[in-house]
Amino acid sequence: MSADPLVGRTIGAVRIVSKLGAGGMASVYLGEDAEAKGALRALKLLSVAAPEPYKVRFEREARIGAGLDHPLLVRVHRHGVSGDFLYLVMDYVEGEDLASVLARAGALDWPLAAALGRDVAAALAALHERQVVHRDLKPQNVLLDARGAVRLADFGLSRWRRAPAAIPTEVSLTATGEAMGTPLYMAPEQFEDAKTVGPAADLYSLGVIVFEALAGRPPFSASTPLKLSILHREVAPPSLEAMAGSAPPELRRLVEALLAKDPTDRPTSAEEVAAAFAALAERGEAAPLPLETPCQRAPSLWDPRRAHPSEAETLPPPSAAPDPPSALRFAAGMAALFLFTLGSVLLAQQPRVRALLASPEEVARYEALRAALDRIADADQRAELQAAFAAYLRDFGEKGWLRDEVQRLRRRPRRVRANLYYVPLDDALMVYVPAGDYAIGDLAGKDDPRFSPPHRARLQGFLIDRTEVSNARYETFLARWRAAGAQHACGRTDLDHDPPAGDGLSPAPDGPRVGLSPWDALEYARFYGRRLPSEDEWEVAAAWDPQDARARLYPWGEREPSEDERFLANLRFAGFGEVDEGGVFRPLCAPSGTFELDRSGFGLLDVAGNAGEWCAGALPLPGKQPIRGGDLFTGDALAARLTHRREHDPQSPPPESVGFRTVLPFAGE
Structure with a gap:
């Protein structure tokens, strides 16, 4: 097994011990922090050559995480640039995420589900008090340490309701009218405009999580994000009475209130919700969470990436899904990367390609393609630009606007990263298997x-x-x-x-x-x-x-x-x-x-x-x-x-x- 070349190096005062995971653009390592007397930290690395939207999200996670000094939140201790990498030094949480527990255990006893609701709501209260909306609350981002204590993670999609005075302007990852998050757990209003959602959206996601903990499955499931958005916006969730009949009526009503379609019909604050869950949890005897210790886990199933707020799972994979959402987040990000990669190929060949152009009409179309490429970095992965760019490529390749040489370029596999290649001709991602x-x-x-x-x-x-x-x-x-x-x-x-x-x-x-x-x-x-x-x-x-x-x-x-x-x-x-x-x-x-x-x-x-x-x-x-x-x-x-x-x-x-x-x-x- 080949060793990772970064193991043994020191980045951001952290000596890298081992690799925990890698995903769409970032990698996460376990390391010893020289600035904390050798304490174990999670070190997240992003290449300085990554597309701008990834770096914007990385910087946002760093800024938000650095201000979250609370026992229920994963904290970013520091961040910066070292050589070829942007880095985050974060808390290292050794344990499991809630998604792993639910996948293994199915439905939980209602006192335990109420206790989880209490702790996650308390974490949200701490987050909202700092004027931050999470926007991607899901079981994968609820970390559980060896004692079963909750730590809320992954603030890459979070946003300030009011930016701190030290940061007067915040770069937005979304344009008005765009959705961002994980469809299985997203609030109805988040499908319409992720930029303007408030704390009530996080409370809805909490309702989905507690529903899943009680029933053994989320309230809604569908094969596409569009169908999920319709269900979340228009269809009442299934009755918990039939699926979790042993739960007290007050607990079922609280979850139903959290799942209200209109944000104004939900509880007013996470603090209020935490108190309600706490009162219910005290009425029952909660068994310990069915956590696996490292020695009990099947090594092939234990994925350390889940123990950290990271991009390690942006590479469906589920979506998302990924859960479906993780896959969706990856697909959106990688689409921009593929356009950027293909654009770089064509623009690098510009003198040669221009020599192949045979008419003013072809020149005009090629210049239109260049203009589209120039706007990619500023378009923040907007779907309409991606569709327009794809249309340009279809025109060029299928209607004969460029000669055979460009077709040959489109057939050639282009390395995206590691062993992953992109073939523009049929929009194929292909994996390299060596001889x-x-x-x-x-x-x-x-x-x-x-x-x-x-x-x-x-x-x-x-x-x-x-x-x-x-x-x-x-x-x-x-x-x-x-x-x-x-x-x-x-x-x-x-x-x-x-x-x-x-x-x-x-x-x-x-x-x-x-x-x-x-x-x-x-x-x-x-x-x-x-x-x-x-x-x-x-x-x-x-x-x-x-x-x-x-x-x-x-x-x-x-x-x-x-x-x-x-x-x-x-x-x-x-x-x-x-x-x-x-x-x-x-x-x-x-x-x-x-x-x-x-x-x-x-x-x-x-x-x-x-x-x-x-x-x-x-x-x-x-x-x-x-x-x-x-x-x-x-x-x-x-x-x-x-x-x-x-x-x-x-x-x-x-x-x-x-x-x-x-x-x-x-x-x-």
């Missing part, structure tokens, strides 16, 4: 053809899609394929020969395209100069842990998914979906990255669940076609193993829950 000799397979495969047997896979380097090909990417492909007048691999001239078998099973634009035949998947890959992965390539990308240099049974380690471990991946146990108008539950594929732990060591998302995936088999010859990975209907832990395989006759109707990824041979940079 090597990998020991993979399953002992069960010696006697059972449902599993790959133990063997060594000697592979050349390749890039593989980080996510299953999404609905949005596939629709873009269809439009381009038709415009090109391409011929289908099996002789058809139209890919819309039949509605996909999985039509409606994956409604989100960033959900996997499912129900396609292996021929259709192969056609997509061929159109972009790629191919389907071999089974060995898929298994290495999905199961290999580059840190420990070994294969995992599941992306998260060895723990089997079950009804008690339902949040590991979008398998049948997860119960991810929606209730239709007739009250019938319907399972759905989740947007990519919704299930945070379903992430391979190389960084592939949704390899154990969500959708099965076609791999390269005998095509174009007749024969069985291999499928790897579990899906939303998988209810057997063995079938969710990354070594599990199945086959399907490509001449038969395709399975409704199977998608695909593509592979591009790549030697690295």
Whole structure:
């Protein structure tokens, strides 16, 4: 296992001991603080080359956290710039977050839920007293130390209601009318305008958390942020009487009041709410929180990133979701990064590209593209600019405004960071898997053809899609394929020969395209100069842990998914979906990255669940076609193993829950 090059270095007077986690742009380390007699601190680092919106958020977290000297709040002790990094020196909280506890324990006894509500409300009261609104309160940001004491964390999305006199103007991360936060826990008004929300929005989020602690699930769930916003704004939450009948009526009414749609109908202050929860908690006997000690935790499941306010989980993964929200926050931030990266590529080639332009019209369009790029840093990730920029790229690439040389540039993978690459041509994020000799397979495969047997896979380097090909990417492909007048691999001239078998099973634009035949998947890959992965390539990308240099049974380690471990991946146990108008539950594929732990060591998302995936088999010859990975209907832990395989006759109707990824041979940079 290669050592992190920063371990042993001193940054901001903190000697780095080990790496705790890494995410979209920031990394978090454990270190010894020379300015505090060697006390353990969490050190958060951000590259000085990061896009401006990330640095603005980092600076905001530093300024707000530095003023939070309170036992219920994670404090930033100092911050600054050292060499290539911006840094924050923060409290180190050794323990778990509330999300981990709820995922493991499900519903809590009502006295314990009331006690949690009391402590989180008290933390909010301390925050609001300092004129700060959190704006991203969720179980992942409620840290619990070894004694079960609450510490509120992550102030990257927080804002001052009135900035301190020392900071007369505050750079805004949002424009009026924009939403920011975690949709599963956001207040109705926050979906409309995150910039103007007040303390009442935090109280609503607290209501969602306590509801989840009592009922074992949040009041609302949906497959897209838009659907969640409608539920939060227009639909009454389910009755707690049916879901947590043992809780006192006063406790249920308090939670209902916190979940009022109109902020003026909620309790007036966090201090008032803390007192109400405290009175209720005293009426019962609260058992200790079901925390795991470090020696009890399965190492592969214990993620130290959760013990700190960090960006470590901005890289779905759940959203958010990430919980879905974390994924959403990451997607918004990374979209700006991708535009910035692609823009840098084109602008760096400016003299060469301009020489290729053949008409004043093309020059005008290219200058429009440059103008859009110049505004990216000032647009604060606004969706309309991103959409406009994407439209420019479509014009350039699809309508022939630039010559083949620019198309070639768009096909070339561009390194975003570490082993993550971006291919502009089809808006693909791809993960690099280096050449090597990998020991993979399953002992069960010696006697059972449902599993790959133990063997060594000697592979050349390749890039593989980080996510299953999404609905949005596939629709873009269809439009381009038709415009090109391409011929289908099996002789058809139209890919819309039949509605996909999985039509409606994956409604989100960033959900996997499912129900396609292996021929259709192969056609997509061929159109972009790629191919389907071999089974060995898929298994290495999905199961290999580059840190420990070994294969995992599941992306998260060895723990089997079950009804008690339902949040590991979008398998049948997860119960991810929606209730239709007739009250019938319907399972759905989740947007990519919704299930945070379903992430391979190389960084592939949704390899154990969500959708099965076609791999390269005998095509174009007749024969069985291999499928790897579990899906939303998988209810057997063995079938969710990354070594599990199945086959399907490509001449038969395709399975409704199977998608695909593509592979591009790549030697690295």
